[in-house]
Amino acid sequence: MPYEIVMPRLGWNTEEGTLVEWLKQDGEKINQGEMVCTIEGDKAATDVESFESGILKIPDASPKPGQTVPVGTLLGFIVAEAELETFDPNQVPVDDGSGERVEAGPAQGIGSEPVAAGAGDRIEPGREPTVSERERDGSRTTESTVPAVGTAGVATGSPREQDVPAISPRARRAAQAGGIDWRSLKGSGRSGRIVERDVLAAAGQLQKHEIEVDGADKKGAAVQGGKSDLRRVIAHRMAEAHRTTAPVTLNTEVDVTMLSSYLQDTFRPSWYDLMVRISAEALAEHPVMNATWRDGVVLNDGIHIGIAVDTSAGVIAPVIRYVPAKSLQDISDESKRLIKAARDGNLTLDQIEGGTFTLTNLGMYGIDAFTPIIHYPQCAILGLGRAASRVVVLDEASGSTGIRRIMALSLTFDHRIVDGAPAARFLQRVRELAEDPETVFGESIQM
Numbered sequence: 257m258p259y260e261i262v263m264p265r266l267g268w269n270t271e272e273g274t275l276v277e278w279l280k281q282d283g284e285k286i287n288q289g290e291m292v293c294t295i296e297g298d299k300a301a302t303d304v305e306s307f308e309s310g311i312l313k314i315p316d317a318s319p320k321p322g323q324t325v326p327v328g329t330l331l332g333f334i335v336a337e338a339e340l341e342t343f344d345p346n347q348v349p350v351d352d353g354s355g356e357r358v359e360a361g362p363a364q365g366i367g368s369e370p371v372a373a374g375a376g377d378r379i380e381p382g383r384e385p386t387v388s389e390r391e392r393d394g395s396r397t398t399e400s401t402v403p404a405v406g407t408a409g410v411a412t413g414s415p416r417e418q419d420v421p422a423i424s425p426r427a428r429r430a431a432q433a434g435g436i437d438w439r440s441l442k443g444s445g446r447s448g449r450i451v452e453r454d455v456l457a458a459a460g461q462l463q464k465h466e467i468e469v470d471g472a473d474k475k476g477a478a479v480q481g482g483k484s485d486l487r488r489v490i491a492h493r494m495a496e497a498h499r500t501t502a503p504v505t506l507n508t509e510v511d512v513t514m515l516s517s518y519l520q521d522t523f524r525p526s527w528y529d530l531m532v533r534i535s536a537e538a539l540a541e542h543p544v545m546n547a548t549w550r551d552g553v554v555l556n557d558g559i560h561i562g563i564a565v566d567t568s569a570g571v572i573a574p575v576i577r578y579v580p581a582k583s584l585q586d587i588s589d590e591s592k593r594l595i596k597a598a599r600d601g602n603l604t605l606d607q608i609e610g611g612t613f614t615l616t617n618l619g620m621y622g623i624d625a626f627t628p629i630i631h632y633p634q635c636a637i638l639g640l641g642r643a644a645s646r647v648v649v650l651d652e653a654s655g656s657t658g659i660r661r662i663m664a665l666s667l668t669f670d671h672r673i674v675d676g677a678p679a680a681r682f683l684q685r686v687r688e689l690a691e692d693p694e695t696v697f698g699e700s701i702q703m
Contacts, residue, residue, distance in 0.1 A: 258313070258334065258335045258339065259308040259310065261293075261332045261333065262331060263328060265327045266605055272324050272327060273295045273325065273327065276428070277294050278293045278312075278314075278321065279291045279293055282312060285309075285312075291303040291304065292304045301424060311334070311335050311337060312334060313334075315332065332345070423449065423451075424601045430452050430456065438450055441455065441458055497630045501632060501670040503669070504669055504676060505666055506666070506667045506679060508664075508665050508687055510665055510686075510691055513660045518693060525585075525588040527640055528615060528617060529584060532576060532579060532587055533696060534689045536580050537689055538682055538689060539613055539682075542682040544635065544673065545613065545669070547674075548633045558578055559579050560579070560612045561615060562575045562611035562614040565599065568599070573614050574595070574597065574603055575608060575610055576591060611631065611634060613635070614636075614637040614638070615639075616639050617639070617640040618639065618640070619643060619663065622642055624644075625666050626639055626666055628666055628668045635670050637668050638666070638667050639666035641666065643662070645659050645661055648660050
């Protein structure tokens with residue numbers, strides 16, 4: 257029986273996706289495990305993997321590449337070679353992009369029900385399961401490689417040439433906006449993939465490229481350079497968090513003089529790396545702060561911490577998974593890879609979904625306390641301010657003073673999930689661990 261390819265659900269609240277390109281063409285043979293097409297969700301693109309072998313058949317009425325369609329929309333079929341003579345992809349129900357199936361011919365529909373991305377995921381031996389594999393409930397399942405049960409588009413043009421390089425969706429939009437033939441570019445991304453930086457460099461705009469907005473006569477003008485889609489997603493998420501949550505922000509100060517000595521370790525950890533590990537320790541002791549809200553409080557088993565990264569397209573928070581099981585060097589290595597991937601536009605869905613707590617840092621801009629916005633549906637987000645040298649009283653009895661490095665911490669939490677006192681105790685524990693880092697990391701090499 258032919259195997260349906262439909263648009264999968266790419267996130268817990270995703271209702272639609274975009275077919276970026278077909279990696280195989282109509283009539284081409286596909287082996288199990290090969291990638292069929294590339295689709296794009298809110299903040300990342302992902303390849304759709306086939307779990308069947310056969311011939312790809314794309315109905316004429318399928319959506320075109322670049323078209324955004326609802327989850328569950330039919331993209332195509334994988335047909336066994338023995339069934340090719342009797343199978344007509346245009347004589348089955350197809351999706352017109354409106355979210356409802358329309359009859360393209362007299363035959364009845366075939367295949368399985370549309371399945372959310374990740375249904376049928378395979379866990380390799382020895383690999384820790386992802387959040388989507390452990391906490392799957394259909395609407396929240398995401399994977400960086402999605403099984404080919406989704407919906408979207410029809411191939412156009414000549415068969416795909418083997419020497420045509422891969423390109424990220426953001427780079428493709430930048431190339432279209434600048435009138436650049438990206439097929440001739442050499443990619444600097446992972447496996448030679450063309451990323452936005454390559455396109456901008458080719459246009460001679462790399463150093464001067466900024467987010468530009470049309471003149472004042474166009475209110476709400478689109479951002480140039482392919483950034484408007486992500487900006488729209490960020491705006492929606494921020495508004496949703498503000499409208500849906502009951503946010504409260506607590507501020508405190510922490511003496512990070514001892515903690516700052518770990519910044520000089522050989523692998524050069526960042527403030528993010530240090531505070532990710534410290535936060536994980538505190539979250540393990542205060543599990544309600546690691547919860548999420550999904551029509552009620554859901555306590556998460558794993559501690560997966562997102563780190564907010566400023567990119568040319570907007571802020572995005574890749575996730576460091578299973579933090580308590582990682583050493584400081586493991587966290588540092590992973591955060592460096594994730595930050596680079598975020599700025600190169602190479603993050604996968606699995607790298608940005610499934611976070612249970614988030615850190616954001618404005619300290620490098622000289623900001624002290626601020627009010628972070630919750631990454632809904634998470635319970636809380638911790639903001640890091642600058643670490644500034646300050647004269648402080650060391651002993652009130654003697655009145656002795658000294659110079660210490662002080663950092664402001666700002667915790668925003670959802671009052672629907674947790675009350676003020678438990679949240680304050682969590683922040684107090686973070687401060688205690690930050691001021692006594694040897695309990696977390698052992699002795700610094702600089703001490």
